[in-house]
């Protein structure tokens with residue numbers, strides 16, 4: 001099970017000052033050195049954290065596998081095709097959201113997403129779709145030619161964090177992971193993950209990659225990136 005570290009919030013902190021520090025490029029290199037398997041960055045349409053220059057510089061370091069999250073916005077897709085990250089994850093975007101609120105509406109955007117996936121395929125870029133834990137969405141992802149799905153774990157994370165009944169949501173994620181794996185789609189998980197939810201999801205063997213941002217960066221303020229990445233890596237190694 002691989003650990004993808006989302007470093008968007010290093011850029012959030014930098015942007016709070018409007019200056020250059022802390023530098024997401026340095027964060028990408030550092031996090032990789034500490035054992036992250038890949039780096040995730042989200043080039044949002046409003047550029048609220050990572051900007052074009054960050055994305056360009058981070059994606060140009062060939063030793064760091066970069067997962068670039070983007071919306072279906074034509075201008076952003078064009079930029080992504082130009083900077084050629086290793087991996088793309090297509091996500092929905094709403095202007096007023098604080099963070100990505102749900103999975104893609106695949107039913108509504110089938111044609112558009114299929115076209116985008118085939119553009120990335122031509123450039124040998126692995127493409128993932130950020131989806132809700134829905135069996136229908138997994139089947140549609142297959143029809144659209146996605147290499148991977150990233151299952152939105154935000155609902156599960158909220159239920160676990162607020163000590164509410166989470167088993168149904170967990171089972172939904174598990175069923176979707178099994179289906180995707182049977183359809184030869186690689187399964188990733190992301191959103192709202194902390195130690196407890198990550199640990200819980202490691203029981204689903206089909207999940208190959210975890211993309212973790214806000215909690216990991218938040219914990220690092222107290223204990224440092226080295227300790228926190230080590231801790232997440234240890235959780236992901238559990239059999």
Ligand code: PXP
Pocket residue numbers: 006008042069089091099100130150189190191192193211212213214215
């Ligand atoms: N995966 C995707 C597709 C996301 O949009 C995000 C949030 O940017 C994450 C993972 C990371 O979520 P979090 O910051 O809550 O760990």
